[in-house]
Amino acid sequence: MPRNYLATSVVAEKDGRKENAWYNYGGRQDFSYYTPELVNKLANEVVNRVVVLFDAIKPPAGEMPVVLGPGVTGILLHEAIGHGMEADFNRKKISTYANMIGKKVAEPFVTIIDDGTIHNKLGAINIDDEGTESQKTTLVENGILTSYLHDKISAKHYNLKPTGNGRRESYQHFPLPRMRNTYMLPGEANPEDVIKSVEKGIYVKDVSNGQVKIGEGDFAFYVSQGQMIENGKLTSPIKDVNIMGNGPKMLQNITMVANDLKLAESGAGFCGKGGQRVPVGFGLPTCLVKSMTVGGTS
Amino acid sequence: MNKEMFDLCNWIIETAKSAGADDCKVYISRNRFVDIENRERKLQTVKEATTQSINLSLYVNGRYSSQSTSDLRKESLKKFIAMSLENTGLLEEDPFRSLPDPKYYEGRAEIDLKKLDPNYGLLTPEKRKAIIKEIEDACYLYGGDKIVSVTTSVYDDNYEEILITSNGFEGSEETTICWAGAQVTVQDEGDRRPTAYNYVGNRFHEKMPDLKEIGKNAALRALNLLGAKKIETQTVPIIVENKNVGRILWGFLSALYGWNVQQKRSFLADKKGQKVGSDLFTLIDDPHIVGALGSCLYDGDGFHTKKRTFIEKGVVNEFLIDWYRSRKLGWEPTTGNTTNLFIPKGTRSVEEIMKDLGKGVYITGFLGGNSNSTTGDASVGILGHLFENGKLTQPIAEMNIAFNHLEFWNKLIEVANDPYIYSSWQMPSLVFSDVVVSGI
Structure with missing residues (x-):
């Protein structure tokens, strides 16, 4: 392709x-x-x-509700949650999700998928780099952590079948469990109602420069495009702000999921891990995270 | 100089010129590395490889391209050169692309920078295993029963490069390096598993610092993260630990580069001669420090290197202008690369400074974030410690600082005496006053 x-x-x-x-x-x-x-x-x-x-302002600093817009904000799902579900980190016991298979990690309306079979998307693969057929893997089903992402080594360790996530950058590297296209299934809320539910918070349209600490689950993202939400309405655009959080906590704090899932059509689309870059995709419906740290200036 | 590689460079130049190139630059490198990793005292990874590559820059009828290959066989290279020339012809003309004026090649210092370890061959598999074991033992000793996982590694390489241009530049060097360190994960409350690491390097493997200290430091850094939490938003002095200074400095430095100045993406473009930081903010680049990791005698354009002061007592003194950007900007070129970059160290230790400050935040890591070279605005996640009465009292996480570089460097109130030597950027810890640290 x-x-x-x-x-x-x-x-x-x-x-x-x-x-x-x-x-x-x-x-x-x-x-x-x-x-x-x-x-x-x-x-x-x-x-x-x-x-x-x-016309953008720098929002006030502190904890507040954050609405994630649809599409490219799925990179948050990729960084803050998806990496912690890559099986090598769990096999090595260095992921915060290491003991959480079968446990409730989110509300029942949250289902997260990693899918290598979506035509034209950057994370699409026919087979992974160990010869395993590409597939659609459910990581979180109705709020329960159901699977990690496996290569052959981790699958053998856990006595499971590999999930087709053994990917590598080139012949110079060895395969590792890597995401493909990671997204959350749509919920039932209207996106407008999600925004209306927030008295004061921020709406995130696009993020970049994300980084996560796998062991703690802590992450930080730069909001490259966003707006204030005041009294349920989108108001001033915002700039030069970070959103900070903890992956497992953020997942638990998703209190509304809208019906407008969008797979990102932009975003650099490369994921780095262990010195290797592979192309990936992501997506998200509009979601409400009831509380995150917004790094503003006052 | 490796004669075989040197001859190949010249053959490529002759072949390219006879096939239609007006000028060309050839860079050949060869790197042999060994990388060994243990996890929980068991051998996890062994990698050993020799890689070679050629980068060819072509100047043809006002057009320019840069192309690379790892196939160094002459028959393959003939095809590579022909295809590269053909591809170059597809591009738009760029009147600013040319090889540098050879006068900038002149004046190269004649110093042995001590970048090649004559005893590199003594770094045997047994020695590498012994390095790993000593670091590993210290990690377990100091990490105690909180340890979840320890990964230790040692990496070394022997690197050779040759750079030749068709207008008279010839440069070459051979280097060695040995890096060793550990990543330690410890168990915190609930499912939090803080991870910290510590890696150090030296061009001479026999001059590596105390290996026990490397492991001890990695373990203690991990233990120091236990119990980290978000605290209230407050305006306090911050101390940025030496090894993390580079992360915030880069946001400032990026605006000094010609590629941002020329693209109108530099908040410093019109600030030459103006004060943008406190008197303590002096930024020096010294390429000729013997044994230092960034030392070199020529830069990517082939210009001879020399000591430069980019910022002097808070005043913008010099930009990083490579040959191409100098032609586009109409500015005198300086260099396109930093070498050994440092802020002159102060006189007091972090501990002494902390006592004087009373309360503040000691930043030992950054997370995510952004620094905008156009506006100077920056926002970055932090981790570290709250300190009160001069002592570390609470590890912090999920917090953030946001600032504009043009204000931020004016808040530099002290430079500690602890330059971090395991990097080409040998930065000491820095103290800034009145910074908003965002949390709850």
Whole structure:
């Protein structure tokens, strides 16, 4: 399957102040994917993203509800939760999820999937790098942790079948359990109702630069696009802010899941682990996390 | 200089030029490494490989490309060169691309930087195992019954490179390095399993520091994370531990690079000669420190290296401008790379400074976050300790600091006496006043 990206970065200036933004599309498809309409969409999106930053404020610091918008925010699921469910970290006892198979890790309306079979998405594979057929693996089913992501070594350790997650960057590396396309199944709420339920918090449209500590589950993400939520309405755009949290706690704190699952069409799409980069995809419906730390300035 | 590699470089240049290249630059490298890892006292990984690669930069009819291959056979290289030339022809012209003016090649220092260990061959498998065992023993000794997992490793390599341009530059070097360390995971309350690591390196394996200390330090760093929690948002002085200074400094330094200045993505672009930090903020790059990890005699363009002061007492003095960006900007080139970068050390230890400050946050790690080179705005997750009355009182996690670099470096109120020597950026711990630390 061919793989490609189209990325653009824009710097804008207004009244002597500069801002920049970037956006990209990528996937496993040929160049016919990049129609003039899609290229226009990309240009419009990146310009809108930079222009909005001139009106953006830095939100107050502290704990507050966070609404994760649909699509690319699925990277939070990938980083903050998915890595901890890769079986090598659990086999080595260094993941916070090491003793949690079969236990309740989220509300019953939360189901998380890792799926290598979605056509055109960056994490799509026919077989993994150990020859195991690609598959759709349910990590969390109705709030219960049901499976880790296995390569052949971890599968043998746990006396299970491999899940088709043994992936490597190239012939110079050895396979490790790696995610493919990781997403949460949609819930029943309307996205508007999720936003309406928040008196004061932030809405996260896009995040980047995520990092997680596997053993503790602690993570931090930079909010590259977002808005304040005040009295149930989206208000000022926000900038230069991080959201901090703990993967297991965040999962427990997801109190609403909307019906608008979207798989990310942008995002750099590479995941790094053990010095190896492999392409991955992710997605999320609109979700409410009832409390996270927002790293603002006051 | 490895004659075989040198001859191959020259053959590539001749072949490329005779096939139509106006100019070219060839970089050949060869690296032999060994990497051994133990987990919970059992051998987990053994890797040994020799890798070679060629990077070829071509300048053809005003067009430029840079291409690489790991197939060094001449028959393959002939095809590689022909295809590279063909690909270059597909690109747009770029009038700013050229090999540097050879005058910048001149003046290379003649110093033995002590980058090659003559006793590298004595680093045997038995010696590597012994290094791992000593570190491992110390991890278990100091980690005690809280230990969940210990991974120890030793990595060493012998690296050779040759850089030749068609307009007269020739440079080569051979280096060795040995890194060793451990990652320790300990059991906290509930399902939290804090992990910490400590790795150190030296170009001479026999000059590695006390191995017990490496393991002890890794174990204690992990134990220090036990009980970490989020605390109330507050404005306090912060001390950034020496080995973590690079993470925040990079956000500042990125704005000094020509590629950001030229792309109008630098908050420092118009600040030359202006004060952007406190008098304590001096940033020096010294490529000629014997034995230091970043030392070198020439940079990626082939320019001879020299000591530079990028920031002097808070004032922007010099940018990092490589040849290409210098042509686009119309600025005099400096260099495109840092070597051994440091802020001059102060006189007091972190412990002494902590006593004076009374209360504050000691940052021992960063998590995620972003630093915007266009605006200078930064936001980054932190972990470390609250200190009160000069003593560490509460490990902290899930917290954040947000600042703008143009304000932040003015808050630098003290530099400790502890430069971190196991990095090419030999930074001491830094103290900043009045920083908002976000938590509950």
